[in-house]
Amino acid sequence: MKTELTSTSLVDAEALGKEPLSKDACTRERLISSTQALLWERGYVGTSPSAIQEHSGVGQGSMYHHFKGKPALALVAIQRNVADLHAVAESRFTSQGTALERITAYLRAPREIMRGCQAGGLVQDPDIISNPLLRQPLEELFDYVRLELVSIIQSGIAHGEFDQDLHPVNTADMIAAVVQGGYVLARVSGQPEPFERAITAVIDMLRARSHLAESKRNSLF
DSSP: OOOOHHHHHHHHHHHTTOOOOOHHHHHHHHHHHHHHHHHHHHHHHHOOHHHHHHHHTOOHHHHHHHOSSHHHHHHHHHHHHHHHHHHHHHHHHTSSSOHHHHHHHHHTSOOOGGGOOHHHHHTTOHHHHTOHHHHHHHHHHHHHHHHHHHHHHHHHHHTTSSOTTOOHHHHHHHHHHHHHHHHHHHHHHTSSHHHHHHHHHHHHHHHHHHHHHHHHHHHTO
16 A cells, blocks of 8 residues: 655645655655554564555665664654654643643543554564664653653642542553553454543543542531
8 A cells, every 4th residue: 555645745845835845855754654654553573674665655775775774764653653642642731721631631632542552552562672762762652641640640639639649650650551451452342432431430530539639628617
């Protein structure tokens, strides 16, 4: 399956008032975008150089002109995927609202549930985990998500939105684990409902802790 990135890139660039990408730059972009798609669909092991060439419509010579090999190309593709996921998470975490509303915004963000998590799927790959360069952007993404969740939960506790007994680090880890586990349950069952139920359960739990904090405040008066 070949992409239409070359013509699309030229049209998009012109529509945005930018200089169109050169043929050489378009070829590089096709390789990267094809690798991004294949990594999500097949994982690292299943993304062979020949599969990348077929998907992108780029020949072997051109591929190795732009990248030394599969690991170098995969690293750029992973970094792109991570940047996209980071931007989505950041937009939800920095949205207006209470701590519960911001966490809910992150959990309810649109996802292609049945395709699995772009980042979570890759960390199951032994070749990714054993390669520090390929693992690093994924590790940094999950650290970012967990630390942001910790910060939001701490803010919620400080402002009396959550009760003091809610452990920020443990709760952040639980939320991250539920999201990843929800993807697994959805894929193995062939339907998105298990993911959606798991997310709803997390939100209900946080809402209950918010109600508990409110009850404790009211009992002081």
